[in-house]
Every structure is written in structure tokens, then in C-alpha cells.
Amino acid sequence: MKRIIIAVLVIAVVGGAIAWVLTNNKKKNAEKTAVVAEGGGAVSVRVATIKKEPIDLDFSTNGIFTPNQELNFLSENAGRVSKIYVDEGDRVSKGQVLARIDAEILNTDKETAEATLQNAIRDEERYSSSFKTGGVTQQQLDQAKLAVQNARLRLQSSQRRVSDANIKSPINGIVNKRYIEVGAFVTAQGTQLFELVDVSKLKLRVNVNEGQVANLKTGDEVQIKSNVFPADNYSGRITFIAAKADNSLNFPVDIEVANNKKNDIKAGMYGTAIFKFPKQAPALTIPRGSFVGSVSSNQIFVLEGGKTARIRKVIAGRILGENVEIVDGLKEGETVITSGQINLVDGSAVAPIK
Structure with a gap:
């Protein structure tokens, strides 16, 4: 009997708490409704006046230098190493003898x-x-x-x-690693002998987005900066542009870079590619966030009469960072709603935030 009485009291307390929460929420909703009523039911939005502005297509992006040629040199004959003529760090030329296998x-x-x-x-x-x-x-x-x-x-x-039996270098480069010693036995199945790296030319791989890759083509000259040697200027040439975006929806681009005579830039260092383009004619642009949903929808809201939102179909052009070029559907001087569109339909009353 006591348990029943306690259960009834608990239910009563919980029910009272729920009733208090519902009453409190009702009061808050009533206050919000009153505020909206005072404002005439208008939705607060941010706006921007559209005008033609010069387009700057220049951009820069970072990447990592990799060797233009990198070779793990393997043995082709079985035998015992009788002589080694080079060590790690030595510069070698194509055809130079690196080591010798006993040829008896x-x-x-x-x-x-x-x-x-x-x-x-x-x-x-x-x-x-x-x-x-x-x-x-x-x-x-x-x-x-x-x-x-x-x-x-x-x-x-x-x-x-x-x-x-005379193991010769197939490329010009530097002996980055040596895996053998005199007296070691190598097999014809491919014992690793040397790692050769050519850094006289390097590759800088960078990633660019869809708006940027549209302005690039193979053979374009690119200005290169090394993070370690910021005072030095290097030039590069685009040798590869991916035909398909990666998982991050960016496009890998390879740039061939000529090292200086001292080969100061090492593989694995960071570099910056600076892409410069001819000056563009001014064009109408709007903030990327102005579109309803996404840029592909080609729908925006424009402000009419200072207090009404009207949906408008436009034709989007190039994506320029946080802005989008408008090819057709807008005129210079019109006002576009840049935020708050989620609460709007065609003809909604709005209150621009100053």
C-alpha cells in the first residue's frame, strides 16, 4: 500500500514539472509572436547591392616537392659484391659504375x-x-x-x-641510400642495391578546386616559392592536370620545377605555387551564400520595394572564391538577399538588417 502511495506522489510531481515546462514554453512562444507582430511579420535578412567589380583570378596553393626521378636500383645477377665505388650522398652520372659483383x-x-x-x-x-x-x-x-x-x-x-657485373647508374642523381656492403651476396631475383634520386628537377604537386582548374592548362608557366628559401624565385611548368577530382573534390596538378645549381631544394620540402592570370574585365558578382540551396540551383532572392523578397532565376558563371559571377538574370544596382533565405518564399515580407 505504501509503494502505491509513493508511486502516485511521484507521478504527481513529474506531471507538475511537465506542466510547468509547457506553460513556460507557451509564454516564450507568445513573447516571440508578439515581437514578430510588432515588426509586421517581416523576416530579418541581410542584403547586398550588386555592382560590377574587377575579377581577380590569381591564387596560390601549397604542395610538397618530390624528385623528378627516383629509382630503387635492384640487382640482375647473382653473386658476391666485390667492390663498391660510391657512398650515400655521392653525386653520380648515367653509366657510372657504382659497384661490382664477382664475375668469375x-x-x-x-x-x-x-x-x-x-x-x-x-x-x-x-x-x-x-x-x-x-x-x-x-x-x-x-x-x-x-x-x-x-x-x-x-x-x-x-x-x-x-x-x-659492373653495376652502372641508369640516371643522373644522388645516392640517397646504400643497401649493400662488400662481401654481401646478391640474388638474381632483385636484391635492393641503391636508392638513386634526381633533384636537378622536381615536381610540386598541388590541389586546386573546380573554379581554379578551369583556368589552367598543361604547359602554363607558374611562379614557385620555397618556404625554406623565400628570397629565391623559381619557375615551373604544368605537366599534369587530373581529369578526375579526388575524394575531397579537388584536382591534383603537377608542376615541374628546375632546381638551382646547388640543388638547394630537397625532396620533401614545402613549396607554394603562385598562379597569375591576365587582368579580367569587370563583371557582376554576388556572394556564394546568396543562392537558394546551392550555386547549381541558379535561384536567388532579390529585394523589391525595400520590403518584399522575390525569387529570381539567374545564370551563374565562374566561381571566384566566395563570390559567383552572374552571366544573366541580374542588373547592376539591384539588391540581393544574402542570408535568411531559408525562411523565405516568393513574396515574403522582409526587413533588411542595416
């Missing part, structure tokens, strides 16, 4: 291939002489000629392996 076994294979070829040539000569007198058939002669061709190919392969 390779030289033996080459000598065997040479002997096999000489023997095949002598056999072909004997078969040719015998064929003239009818001592051998045409098939036997053809087989002798084929043996010579095969022996010659085996010799070429052996000579190539002996040549590859």
Missing part, C-alpha cells in the same frame, strides 16, 4: 659460350662442304645453321651478364 663464374659461362659458338661454326662449315658433294642432307645443314644461331644468342646473353 660469369666469365666461365662466357668462355664456354664462346667455345660452343666456335665449334658450331666449324660444324656448319663442314656440313656446307659435305652438302655440295651430297654427303649430308638439307635438313642436316639447316640444323647446323640453327645450332650456330643458338650458340651466338647464348654468347650474347653471357656477355650481357658479364657486363652487368
Whole structure:
């Protein structure tokens, strides 16, 4: 019985609290309604008067320098490293010998291939002489000629392996890492030997938005600044523009940059690409937030008579940062509603905020 009485008291208390909250909310709503009534029911909005302004397409964006060429150099022959001629940090040129693999076994294979070829040539000569007198058939002669061709190919392969015992740099660059020591055994499956990096030319990859990428094309010259060397000026050339945006809806752009003679810029440093464009003719622009929903809707509200919102269909042009060019549908001097559109319909009464 006591439990029932306590439960009834709790319900009564909770019910009273809910009633108090509802009454209080009703009073607040009544106060808001009174304020709106005093203002004649007009919706407060922000507005802007439209006029032609010069368009500045220049922009800058940051990126990271990467090597124009970067190569992890792998072994092609099996053997023991007998000599290493370079160390980390050394500058190398294309064709320079970096290391040498013990070529004793390779030289033996080459000598065997040479002997096999000489023997095949002598056999072909004997078969040719015998064929003239009818001592051998045409098939036997053809087989002798084929043996010579095969022996010659085996010799070429052996000579190539002996040549590859001298590990040569395939590019101009710097030895960034050395993975081998004298006496180490490397395999023909591709033991990593050196990491070579060419920083005489670099790539600066940046991301631009849809409004910016529309003004770029491959081959355009770009001014480049290094964050570490701000006093130095570098020039670059656009070599790649992505045909598809990434997950952030930006477009990757690659810029090839020539380093200075000292190769001061290192791969991994930050850089800034400065895009400059010819001066543009003045055009009508409105704030991007003026559109109902998004720019693609091509709908805005204009202020008529200083107190009425009228919806207007326009044609949007280029997106210029926080502004959008208007190609058609607006005239200079008209007033556009820039905020508060969510509360508006065509013909709504508005009160511009001064």
C-alpha cells in the first residue's frame, strides 16, 4: 500500500514539472509572436547591392616537392659484391659504375659460350662442304645453321651478364641510400642495391578546386616559392592536370620545377605555387551564400520595394572564391538577399538588417 502511495506522489510531481515546462514554453512562444507582430511579420535578412567589380583570378596553393626521378636500383645477377665505388650522398652520372659483383663464374659461362659458338661454326662449315658433294642432307645443314644461331644468342646473353657485373647508374642523381656492403651476396631475383634520386628537377604537386582548374592548362608557366628559401624565385611548368577530382573534390596538378645549381631544394620540402592570370574585365558578382540551396540551383532572392523578397532565376558563371559571377538574370544596382533565405518564399515580407 505504501509503494502505491509513493508511486502516485511521484507521478504527481513529474506531471507538475511537465506542466510547468509547457506553460513556460507557451509564454516564450507568445513573447516571440508578439515581437514578430510588432515588426509586421517581416523576416530579418541581410542584403547586398550588386555592382560590377574587377575579377581577380590569381591564387596560390601549397604542395610538397618530390624528385623528378627516383629509382630503387635492384640487382640482375647473382653473386658476391666485390667492390663498391660510391657512398650515400655521392653525386653520380648515367653509366657510372657504382659497384661490382664477382664475375668469375660469369666469365666461365662466357668462355664456354664462346667455345660452343666456335665449334658450331666449324660444324656448319663442314656440313656446307659435305652438302655440295651430297654427303649430308638439307635438313642436316639447316640444323647446323640453327645450332650456330643458338650458340651466338647464348654468347650474347653471357656477355650481357658479364657486363652487368659492373653495376652502372641508369640516371643522373644522388645516392640517397646504400643497401649493400662488400662481401654481401646478391640474388638474381632483385636484391635492393641503391636508392638513386634526381633533384636537378622536381615536381610540386598541388590541389586546386573546380573554379581554379578551369583556368589552367598543361604547359602554363607558374611562379614557385620555397618556404625554406623565400628570397629565391623559381619557375615551373604544368605537366599534369587530373581529369578526375579526388575524394575531397579537388584536382591534383603537377608542376615541374628546375632546381638551382646547388640543388638547394630537397625532396620533401614545402613549396607554394603562385598562379597569375591576365587582368579580367569587370563583371557582376554576388556572394556564394546568396543562392537558394546551392550555386547549381541558379535561384536567388532579390529585394523589391525595400520590403518584399522575390525569387529570381539567374545564370551563374565562374566561381571566384566566395563570390559567383552572374552571366544573366541580374542588373547592376539591384539588391540581393544574402542570408535568411531559408525562411523565405516568393513574396515574403522582409526587413533588411542595416
